[in-house]
Amino acid sequence: MLTIAPVCAPEAPIARVNPVAKLGAVVALSTTALIASDWLTPLLLLAALLLVLPFTGIRPGPLVRRLRLLWFAAGTVVIVNAVFAAEQTGRLLFSLGPVEISTGALLDATAIGLRVCVAATAGVLVFATTDPTDLADALTQQLKAPARFTIGALAALRLLPILAAEWRQITTARRARGLEGGANPLRRLRLFTSTMFTLLVGAIRRAGRLAAAMDARGFDSEIPRTHAREQRMHPADWAVVAAALAVCAAAVALSLAQGTFTAL
Incomplete structure (x- = not known):
């Protein structure tokens, strides 16, 4: 995993x-x-x-x-x-x-x-x-990196395990429907491209919802931020x-x- x-x-x-x-x-x-x-x-x-x-x-x-x-x-x-x-x-x-x-x-x-x-x-x-x-x-405190960029990058990293789980779910569901590449390399490439496109669409939708949720919670505010852990x-x-x-x-x-x- x-x-x-x-x-x-x-x-x-x-x-x-x-x-x-x-x-x-x-x-x-x-x-x-x-x-x-x-x-x-x-x-x-x-x-x-x-x-x-x-x-x-x-x-x-x-x-x-x-x-x-x-x-x-x-x-x-x-x-x-x-x-x-x-x-x-x-x-x-x-x-x-x-x-x-x-x-x-x-x-x-x-x-x-x-x-x-x-x-x-x-x-x-x-x-x-x-x-x-x-x-x-550490990036925001020691290197003074912009909080908007740093927190956004952290949120994107947190989504990687979810994307990996979704990839397994998509491939398992397609295998259950008989959609497998088998020994045909062209069919395997076409199936991989289709799965990647499906995952990309889902990732873009999730990223949009996450951005809206973060803005609603004040992550886009220009107010100086404090840190829970120094x-x-x-x-x-x-x-x-x-x-x-x-x-x-x-x-x-x-x-x-x-x-x-x-x-x-």
Whole structure:
């Protein structure tokens, strides 16, 4: 079942960190991984993220379920970039007709895939250890984000599990009526498109009702808002940001020392 609730133990060290501090750490790691075009820098950053796992309190099962599609996408990126590289450099590893893969193209493709893995893993770790309401409170209090936008985004996030449940209801109802794609890919695609359109129509109607209800309750008011739960940046939160910056600097320094670092 799709859920936006944190899947970590509430007493885990990372779970108690201010959401803005965790976002800052993710931005630092992801930016460093995206700027560096070599393979060693994102590999070191990914290793650092794996070392943090024991402090997140996340159970292995939910983490694997949240990461499997993202890591599969990263693997697909590696394969596509290795096969369709503009230039095959280095030693030839694989050749089958017009398809060729060389060491240089594979290394460059691996670097791209590792950057995707760093950004995806860091993002999943943050959202899996953060309550959405705490995140919205921190954004409005620490980053002074507009309350209208933040609360609207929080309400949209709260609707995701409902949309997932509706998708299952629609597919189950159509299966009960004999509407299945079977082995025909075109029929499966047509059925998927129809189901997606039905879900989209229902989501737009629900969003309109939700917006009207929120306006009726004063969410659109320009009056300064108060907060039921205060979010503050403590020394431990600043330490997390500093640790992320230190890890980024160390990864770049090690890559420079090995002579592999190149920037986009």
